[in-house]
Amino acid sequence: MDLRRIILARYALILAFVLVFSFMIAGRIVFIQVTTSEKWDNKLETLENKTEVIFGDRGNICSTNGRVMATSIPFYEIRFDLAAPGVSEVFDAEIGALAVELSKMFTDRSEWQFKNQLKKAYQKKERYHLVHPRKVNYDELKRIEKFPIFKRGAYRGGFIAEQEYIRFTPHGNLAYRTIGMMNKGAYGGMLGSIGISGIEGQFEGYLRGEEGLAVRQNLSGRWVNISMVEPENGNDVITTIDIYLQDVVESSLRKQLVKSDAEYGTAVLMEVKTGKVRAISNLTRHNGGYAETYNWAIGHQGSNEPGSTFKLISMMVALDEAKIDTSDVYDTEDGKWKIYDRTIYDSDYGYGEHGKKTVKEIFEVSSNVGVAKIIEEHYGDRPREFVDRLYNLGLNRPLGLGFRGEAEPWVKYPTDKNWWGTSLAYLAHGYEVNLSPLHVLAFYNAVANDGKMMKPMFIEEVRASGRTMKKFKPEVLRNSICSKETVGKLQSMLEGVVKNGTARKLQSNLYSFAGKTGTAKIMDTELGYVHRKYRASFVGYFPADNPKYSCIVVISEPKGSFYGGTVAGPVFREIADCVYTTDLSLDIAQHSEGDEMKELPEVMNGAVDKTLNVFRELGIQYSGNTEQADWVVVNETNENARLEPKKIDRNIMPDVTGMGAADAIYLIEKSGMKSKLKGVGKVQKQFPLPGVTCRDGQLVYLDLS
Numbered sequence: 001m002d003l004r005r006i007i008l009a010r011y012a013l014i015l016a017f018v019l020v021f022s023f024m025i026a027g028r029i030v031f032i033q034v035t036t037s038e039k040w041d042n043k044l045e046t047l048e049n050k051t052e053v054i055f056g057d058r059g060n061i062c063s064t065n066g067r068v069m070a071t072s073i074p075f076y077e078i079r080f081d082l083a084a085p086g087v088s089e090v091f092d093a094e095i096g097a098l099a100v101e102l103s104k105m106f107t108d109r110s111e112w113q114f115k116n117q118l119k120k121a122y123q124k125k126e127r128y129h130l131v132h133p134r135k136v137n138y139d140e141l142k143r144i145e146k147f148p149i150f151k152r153g154a155y156r157g158g159f160i161a162e163q164e165y166i167r168f169t170p171h172g173n174l175a176y177r178t179i180g181m182m183n184k185g186a187y188g189g190m191l192g193s194i195g196i197s198g199i200e201g202q203f204e205g206y207l208r209g210e211e212g213l214a215v216r217q218n219l220s221g222r223w224v225n226i227s228m229v230e231p232e233n234g235n236d237v238i239t240t241i242d243i244y245l246q247d248v249v250e251s252s253l254r255k256q257l258v259k260s261d262a263e264y265g266t267a268v269l270m271e272v273k274t275g276k277v278r279a280i281s282n283l284t285r286h287n288g289g290y291a292e293t294y295n296w297a298i299g300h301q302g303s304n305e306p307g308s309t310f311k312l313i314s315m316m317v318a319l320d321e322a323k324i325d326t327s328d329v330y331d332t333e334d335g336k337w338k339i340y341d342r343t344i345y346d347s348d349y350g351y352g353e354h355g356k357k358t359v360k361e362i363f364e365v366s367s368n369v370g371v372a373k374i375i376e377e378h379y380g381d382r383p384r385e386f387v388d389r390l391y392n393l394g395l396n397r398p399l400g401l402g403f404r405g406e407a408e409p410w411v412k413y414p415t416d417k418n419w420w421g422t423s424l425a426y427l428a429h430g431y432e433v434n435l436s437p438l439h440v441l442a443f444y445n446a447v448a449n450d451g452k453m454m455k456p457m458f459i460e461e462v463r464a465s466g467r468t469m470k471k472f473k474p475e476v477l478r479n480s481i482c483s484k485e486t487v488g489k490l491q492s493m494l495e496g497v498v499k500n501g502t503a504r505k506l507q508s509n510l511y512s513f514a515g516k517t518g519t520a521k522i523m524d525t526e527l528g529y530v531h532r533k534y535r536a537s538f539v540g541y542f543p544a545d546n547p548k549y550s551c552i553v554v555i556s557e558p559k560g561s562f563y564g565g566t567v568a569g570p571v572f573r574e575i576a577d578c579v580y581t582t583d584l585s586l587d588i589a590q591h592s593e594g595d596e597m598k599e600l601p602e603v604m605n606g607a608v609d610k611t612l613n614v615f616r617e618l619g620i621q622y623s624g625n626t627e628q629a630d631w632v633v634v635n636e637t638n639e640n641a642r643l644e645p646k647k648i649d650r651n652i653m654p655d656v657t658g659m660g661a662a663d664a665i666y667l668i669e670k671s672g673m674k675s676k677l678k679g680v681g682k683v684q685k686q687f688p689l690p691g692v693t694c695r696d697g698q699l700v701y702l703d704l705s
Contacts, residue, residue, distance in 0.1 A: 057234065058167070058208060058234045059206065059235045061179055061199055061236075061239060063243045064238065064240050069175065069179055069243070070179050070200070072166065072167055073166060073168045074137075074163050074164070075137055076162065076163055078132060078136060079130055079160040079161075080126075080129045080131050081159075081160055082118070082122045082125055082158055083125040083127045084127075084155060085156065086156030087149065087157065090148075091149065094148040095115060095119065095149070096115060098118070098147055098148040098149050099111045099112075099115035101144075102114045102132070102147070105136075105144065141161055145161075167200075171246075171247075173291060174247060174250060174281075175279075175280055175292075177197070177292045177293070177294060177295040178295060178458065179198050179200060180197040180199050180200030180201050180202070181200060182196065182200055183196045194208065197403075197404055198295070199237060199239065199458065202402045202404070206234065206462050208234050209231060209234035209235070210231060210232035235463060235464045235469065236463045237462055239458055239459055240460055241277065241278065241280070245578075246278075248279070248579075248687075250283070252267070252571050252574040252575050253266075253267045253283055253553070253555075254281075254290055255574075256571045257555065260560060260567055261559040261560075262285075262555045262556060262558040263285050263556045264284040264290075264555075265281075265296075265555040266280075266281065266282045266295075266554050267281050267551065268438060268552050269549055269579075270441060270445055270550050270551070271548065271549060271550075272454075272550050273449060273548075274454065274457060275442075275474055275475070276474070277457060280297055282296045296556075297554075299405045299407060302436050302554075303407035303408070303409060303410070303435060304522075304535060305432070305433060305520050306430045307520025307521075307537065308429060308430055308518040309516050309517075309518035309564075310430030310440075310518075311366065311371050311428070312444065313390065313395070314371055314375055315359070315374075315490065315493065316481070316482050317386060318379075319489055319490070320486040323374075324359050325359065326359045326492070326493065327360070328359050329358055330356070330357065330359065330362060331373075332346065332354045332355060332362065332370045333369060334349070334354050334355075335348060335350070335367075336349055336369065339421075339422050344368050344372050344425060344426075344429075345368065345369070346365075346367050346369050352365070354367075354369075360492070360493055360496055363493045364493065364496045364497050364500050364501030364502070366502050366517060368429045371428050371429045372425040372426070372429055376424055376425045383419075383424045384415075386427075387412075387427070391413075394453075395409055395433075395435065395443075397409065399438065399477075400455070407434075410434040411433045411434075437552050437554045438552075441550060441552040442454070443481070444494075444550055444552070447481075448491075448541035451480040451482060451487045452481075453477040453478040453481055454477065455477050457475065494514035494540060494541075497515060498540075498544075502563075502564070503515060503516075503538070503569055505569075506569045506570065506573045508573070508576070511542060512542070512543055513541065513543060513544050514547075515540015515541065517537070517538055517564035517568070518538065518539070518564045518568075519534055519535075519536055519562060519563050520535045521534060522534060522535055522556070522557065532562070535554060535557070536556075536562055536567035537552065537554045537564050538552070538571070539551070539552040542579075548583070553572050554568060555571070577689060578688075580685065581686060581703050582687075653671070653690050655686075656702065657683050658682055658683060659683050660682055661682075661683070661702070661704060664686075664702055672695075672696040673694055673696070673698045673699070674700065675699070675700045675702055676702065683702050683703070684703050686703070687700070
């Protein structure tokens with residue numbers, strides 16, 4: 001009995017101790033929360049303010065051949081700790097000299113302004129004074145480190161240089177809107193500079209890397225970050241863009257925009273088999289010139305009524321469902337056709353040849369009346385059948401490129417409230433439908449690719465420290481857009497446009513290509529279709545018999561001529577010409593089976609004195625007057641060589657084909673331009689082509705063999 005009382009007494013004592021201790025803890029908690037909460041809040045705020053997220057180096061964006069298109073380079077913000085221990089020793093004596101040097105570096109402020117600014121900061125003993133808002137590069141930083149006072153360092157001179165990486169595009173504005181933009185203010189600046197558009201935005205996760213954590217401490221008057229968790233550098237993104245082709249596409253587009261005084265233009269060059277976009281340019285009128293300010297090829301503002309380039313889609317539907325054949329005949333009347341209360345006109349109404357034409361001819365001359373009649377006749381009583389086929393092609397859905405702001409296509413449907421009796425006829429020739437240029441190109445590329453539709457591709461791989469960590473493969477959107485027989489007919493029709501139709505003036509004697517012109521009226525939401533405001537386009541592929549590249553060119557609101565064949569077509573042709581001069585897989589040499597072997601030795605065109613010396617040494621007979629000539633062209637006949645004088649005009653592209661490298665370079669530089677060579681031997685191809693007007697310093701590409 002005594003043992004039981006002893007156990008209960010001890011248990012009561014332990015319980016009492018636990019209760020008293022618990023009350024003490026609870027009381028202490030209440031005391032801290034009520035009486036010292038402000039103190040601990042301040043400590044927490046101080047700790048948070050001293051902790052910073054730090055970032056590794058952002059990855060590069062590179063071209064397909066490894067050229068850097070966007071990279072991060074260090075810039076420095078210059079600050080001054082005017083309370084550093086050694087500053088007071090020399091401030092009065094050297095502030096004037098420092099102000100002089102700063103005014104030379106930052107020219108927007110005078111010596112007096114800098115001196116007055118720094119004196120005020122010194123009186124306030126500012127420890128983190130911003131000397132100037134402009135950030136300086138590394139070379140400038142090295143110069144500033146030698147300025148009076150600053151040369152004494154951080155502790156004795158108060159010099160503080162805060163490093164920040166800024167995105168830099170070594171090739172200027174080439175593909176700028178596709179590369180994308182950075183924004184430090186996004187999400188309140190909490191995440192630093194992040195990609196907000198284009199590839200920068202789409203691949204932010206790869207380019208950015210992993211953040212680290214650092215504590216900010218003041219060491220001898222200078223704030224520094226002490227790393228707690230090391231950041232991981234971002235990865236490099238390798239694009240499909242070819243820098244050389246990008247330069248060609250942009251310069252060709254820019255030249256035509258200036259010539260036609262247009263509002264904006266876009267051009268895209270894509271590989272047929274893979275869908276890889278090798279070049280994409282978007283130029284908008286800006287500050288008296290043209291700059292990459294919006295991605296018209298992909299963005300929603302560039303999604304508009306395509307006009308006549310849509311006719312190929314309409315013809316595909318009717319041909320594939322055996323409603324028509326290319327030899328069927330339709331009456332285009334006099335180029336004017338009234339349907340309900342509206343009238344459809346051909347672009348050459350009033351002067352062109354109209355009347356009865358085959359389906360192929362209707363397409364080649366781009367007859368609005370002919371195409372509208374064809375579709376209205378076969379689908380007028382069941383328009384949903386026609387539009388459903390367009391939907392099945394995916395024309396009402398985005399391509400899914402992953403870019404922010406990608407266009408949402410729109411194809412009017414018969415159940416829509418604004419579907420009218422005339423809607424089908426207008427849809428047939430490219431109105432009451434909105435498609436982006438890239439969407440149109442994807443369809444034409446499918447025709448070039450024997451019916452297989454490829455997803456436009458911008459990224460080839462992601463690399464970490466030079467090693468491939470993720471590789472992207474071409475993606476097929478549709479294995480077949482129609483039957484092989486229909487594809488063959490579409491290809492023949494597109495070749496006919498260039499041989500016999502609206503693009504016949506664009507033909508080349510060296511290679512064949514296929515395509516379609518487009519001229520669309522521009523719609524204003526308030527005014528309707530605006531008089532004499534058009535959007536010219538050309539889309540096609542080359543070479544026609546074995547397509548390797550497809551290309552689309554769209555130019556909005558050109559002044560003067562506004563037809564696709566005369567405004568956008570020449571840009572396509574110039575791009576194709578240039579591709580042929582550089583892509584050795586495209587053989588443009590034309591040899592007939594009856595060509596005989598030349599008996600004369602092959603002699604290059606060039607300087608007249610050197611050419612005559614060669615002829616004399618080899619005993620070659622020649623004819624022609626060369627007395628007043630400095631340069632000659634060698635033309636071979638059956639019996640001898642005939643020399644013809646070559647005239648050289650400054651800023652006119654000379655014909656240097658057939659010349660050796662030395663003569664070609666000399667001649668080009670004499671004409672005020674510069675040259676870039678590929679290969680060895682004599683010049684086989686050149687771009688720009690002979691006879692075109694060139695500017696001083698323009699680059700001329702020579703293909704030697």
